[in-house]
Amino acid sequence: MLTIKNLNAWYGTSHILQNVSLDVQRGEVVSLLGRNGAGKTTTIKSVMGLLKKTSGEVSFKGVNLLGLAAHQRFGLGLAYVPEERRIVPGMTVLENLRLGIVASGKMAQEKDIIDRIAETFPRLKERLGQTAVTMSGGEQQMLAIARATAADPDMILLDEPSEGIMPVLVDEMFELFQQLKRQGKTILLVEQSVEAALGISDRAYVLDQGGIVYTERADAMLADPEIQERYCAV
Numbered sequence: 001m002l003t004i005k006n007l008n009a010w011y012g013t014s015h016i017l018q019n020v021s022l023d024v025q026r027g028e029v030v031s032l033l034g035r036n037g038a039g040k041t042t043t044i045k046s047v048m049g050l051l052k053k054t055s056g057e058v059s060f061k062g063v064n065l066l067g068l069a070a071h072q073r074f075g076l077g078l079a080y081v082p083e084e085r086r087i088v089p090g091m092t093v094l095e096n097l098r099l100g101i102v103a104s105g106k107m108a109q110e111k112d113i114i115d116r117i118a119e120t121f122p123r124l125k126e127r128l129g130q131t132a133v134t135m136s137g138g139e140q141q142m143l144a145i146a147r148a149t150a151a152d153p154d155m156i157l158l159d160e161p162s163e164g165i166m167p168v169l170v171d172e173m174f175e176l177f178q179q180l181k182r183q184g185k186t187i188l189l190v191e192q193s194v195e196a197a198l199g200i201s202d203r204a205y206v207l208d209q210g211g212i213v214y215t216e217r218a219d220a221m222l223a224d225p226e227i228q229e230r231y232c233a234v
């Protein structure tokens with residue numbers, strides 16, 4: 001579904017990604033792991049068209065993404081939940097969800113979309129009228145994920161969703177990813193919580209210094225603490 005071949009990316013003159021190649025098949029959950037600064041966020045931002053200078057091939061459902069604006073990529077069925085969440089603090093949960101619905105142009109289906117979200121995210125259902133900023137960090141992260149699913153995307157790119165979140169909510173969030181997978185969503189997950197990420201993934205890639213250094217099935221990697229220590233220890 002997503003194919004990246006020899007992707008290079010720069011910040012100014014700094015050459016950050018060097019010939020990154022990876023693929024994610026329809027229905028898969030794939031983790032992108034690696035130490036701080038390895039290039040995980042840069043990879044995701046390159047897929048979403050948020051970097052000024054990239055080269056190589058990135059295609060989604062057979063469509064070449066390079067050259068398309070971020071909103072065009074979104075329109076093809078890609079969703080992105082950035083590390084910083086971008087919840088609008090003064091708005092209620094429902095109003096934040098509506099932003100996602102408006103962005104996807106599906107205003108006519110608003111009621112159905114909200115009902116679907118309420119079913120998948122029971123924590124949000126109870127809080128639709130609450131001001132978003134008064135929720136915990138984990139609940140705000142759930143809201144960011146829910147908003148990203150408003151457009152019913154085929155694939156969701158998640159950048160460190162568990163960062164700074166209480167362990168009990170992290171478990172709930174990973175359950176939620178499994179549920180999204182059961183609903184047929186394809187997921188590319190950037191995570192520092194390696195075990196949790198591998199626990200719900202089919203496969204994983206490890207980035208180091210801007211290049212892919214390792215790829216393996218998630219269950220095999222989960223059973224190999226030495227590999228996790230070598231490539232993913234912070």
Ligand SMILES: Nc1ncnc2c1ncn2[C@@H]1O[C@H](COP(=O)(O)OP(=O)(O)OP(=O)(O)O)[C@@H](O)[C@H]1O
Nearest residue numbers: 011012014016034035036037038039040041042043
């Ligand atoms: N806006 C920027 N300008 C210049 N360099 C940047 C910028 N953003 C990131 N970098 C550099 O690019 C490299 C890769 O960063 P990136 O954020 O992709 O790493 P990461 O694997 O996501 O790490 P983290 O877990 O810390 O977010 C790092 O060396 C970082 O310092």
